[in-house]
Amino acid sequence: MRSCFFSLKLQHSSLSLLPSHFSTSMFSFNHRFSSHFISNSFSSSSSSSPQPQVIQTPSRVGFLGLGIMGSPMALNLIQSGIDVTVWNRTKTKCEPLINLGAKYKSSPEEVAASCDVTFAMLADPQSALDVAVGNHGAVNGMAPGKGYVDVSTVDGETSKLISGNIKSTGALFLEAPVSGSKKPAEDGQLIFLTAGDRDLYESVSPFLDIMGKSKFYLGDVGNGAAMKLIVNMIMGSMMASFSEGLVLSEKVGLDPNVLVQVVSQGAINAPMYSMKGSPMIQSLYPTAFPLKHQQKDLRLALGLAESVSQPTPIAAAANELYKVAKAHGLGDQDFSAVIESLKSRFQHSDDQ
Numbered sequence: 001m002r003s004c005f006f007s008l009k010l011q012h013s014s015l016s017l018l019p020s021h022f023s024t025s026m027f028s029f030n031h032r033f034s035s036h037f038i039s040n041s042f043s044s045s046s047s048s049s050p051q052p053q054v055i056q057t058p059s060r061v062g063f064l065g066l067g068i069m070g071s072p073m074a075l076n077l078i079q080s081g082i083d084v085t086v087w088n089r090t091k092t093k094c095e096p097l098i099n100l101g102a103k104y105k106s107s108p109e110e111v112a113a114s115c116d117v118t119f120a121m122l123a124d125p126q127s128a129l130d131v132a133v134g135n136h137g138a139v140n141g142m143a144p145g146k147g148y149v150d151v152s153t154v155d156g157e158t159s160k161l162i163s164g165n166i167k168s169t170g171a172l173f174l175e176a177p178v179s180g181s182k183k184p185a186e187d188g189q190l191i192f193l194t195a196g197d198r199d200l201y202e203s204v205s206p207f208l209d210i211m212g213k214s215k216f217y218l219g220d221v222g223n224g225a226a227m228k229l230i231v232n233m234i235m236g237s238m239m240a241s242f243s244e245g246l247v248l249s250e251k252v253g254l255d256p257n258v259l260v261q262v263v264s265q266g267a268i269n270a271p272m273y274s275m276k277g278s279p280m281i282q283s284l285y286p287t288a289f290p291l292k293h294q295q296k297d298l299r300l301a302l303g304l305a306e307s308v309s310q311p312t313p314i315a316a317a318a319n320e321l322y323k324v325a326k327a328h329g330l331g332d333q334d335f336s337a338v339i340e341s342l343k344s345r346f347q348h349s350d351d352q
C-alpha cells in the first residue's frame with residue numbers, strides 16, 4: 001500500500017523531470033525515492049576557466065570501489081534500474097554487478113568520461129587520492145556538467161585536495177561519507193554526511209535516497225569528513241570500552257552474556273552492543289567494518305582534534321588498542337576484534 005502511494009505520488013509530481021530509463025518499476029522498487037528530483041542543477045557563468053554547465057538529472061552513474069560497502073551500494077542503484085558503470089582495482093569484484101546489468105570500464109578515467117556523476121568508495125585517503133587524481137584517475141574524465149561524489153571516509157585535507165582537482169575541470173564535487181555499515185549498505189539504510197557543491201547534492205539526492213535512509217548537507221568541503229570522523233571516533237571509543245567491560249566481567253566471574261543483557265536494557269543501550277556482544281564473547285569477528293579502517297578513522301580524528309588543539313584522551317587511548325590489534329594481524333577482521341588486544345595472550349605475546 002505504502003509503495004503504491006509513493007509510486008502514484010511520483011508519477012504525478014516528478015516523473016516528467018526524469019530521463020526515460022527511470023522506469024516506473026524503479027519507483028515501486030524504491031518507495032523511499034520520493035521528493036528530491038531536482039532537474040536543473042549546474043549554473044553557468046562567463047570566465048576563462050572551465051565553468052560548471054547546466055545538466056539535467058544525471059542518468060549515467062559511475063561507481064569506483066567495490067569493497068564491503070561499494071558493492072551493495074552500487075547493487076542498490078542497479079536494482080533500482082539506474083544505468084551504472086563500475087570499476088574496481090581488483091576486477092573480479094565487478095563481475096557479480098556486471099552479471100546484474102552494470103557496464104564496466106577499465107579505469108576511473110574512463111568511468112568518469114562515460115558518466116554524468118561518479119561515486120567513489122575507497123579504503124583510505126591514499127586510495128581515494130590515487131583513484132581521483134592518480135594515473136588514469138577520474139579527474140582526467142571529468143568536465144563541466146559532470147559531478148564527482150566521494151563517499152569514502154577520509155580527512156578534510158584529502159577531500160579538499162580531491163575537490164580542488166575535480167573542480168579545476170569545471171565539474172562539481174561533493175564529499176558524502178556514510179554512517180552505517182555492511183547491513184545498512186545492503187538495505188539502503190545509510191546516513192550520508194555531505195558537504196561541497198549544493199547543486200550536486202540536489203542532483204544526486206535521488207541516488208542518495210536509494211542508498212540511504214537520511215542525508216545531511218553540512219556546507220563547505222571538509223565538514224562532511226569532520227562529522228564522519230567524529231562519529232567514528234565516538235564509535236571506536238565505545239567499542240573499546242565495551243570490550244573492557246566484557247573482558248573484566250568474565251575475569252571477575254560474571255557471565256558476559258548477562259552483561260550484554262543488562263546493558264541492552266539501560267541508558268547505554270546501543271544496537272552495536274546487542275549485535276556484536278554475543279559474537280565477541282565467542283571470539284567471532286565476521287567483518288562488517290574492518291578494524292584497519294576503524295584505526296584509520298581514529299588516527300584521522302586525532303589529527304582533526306590536534307588541528308584545533310582539542311584534547312581527546314579517550315580516543316587516543318582507544319586508538320592504541322586498535323593499533324595493538326592491527327599489529328597482531330587483526331586488521332581485516334571486524335573492528336570488534338579490538339577486544340583481543342585486552343586479552344593476556346596478546347599483551348604478553350612478545351615474551352612467549
Ligand SMILES: NC(=O)C1=CN([C@@H]2O[C@H](COP(=O)(O)OP(=O)(O)OC[C@H]3O[C@@H](n4cnc5c(N)ncnc54)[C@H](OP(=O)(O)O)[C@@H]3O)[C@@H](O)[C@H]2O)C=CC1
Nearest residue numbers: 065066067068069089090122123127153181182288289293
Ligand atoms: N565497512 C564499513 O562498515 C564502513 C566503511 N566505511 C568507509 O568506507 C570506505 C570503504 O570501506 P569498505 O568497503 O569497508 O572497505 P574495503 O576494504 O572492503 O574496500 C576498499 C576498497 O578500496 C579499494 N582500494 C584500496 N586501495 C586501493 C588503491 N590503492 N587503489 C584503488 N583502489 C583501492 C579496494 O579495491 P580492491 O578490491 O582491489 O582491494 C576496495 O574496492 C572506507 O573509507 C571505510 O572507512 C564507511 C562506513 C562503513
Ligand SMILES: O=CCCC(=O)O
Nearest residue numbers: 153179180181232289
Ligand atoms: O565507518 C563505519 C561506520 C560503521 C557504522 O556506522 O556502523
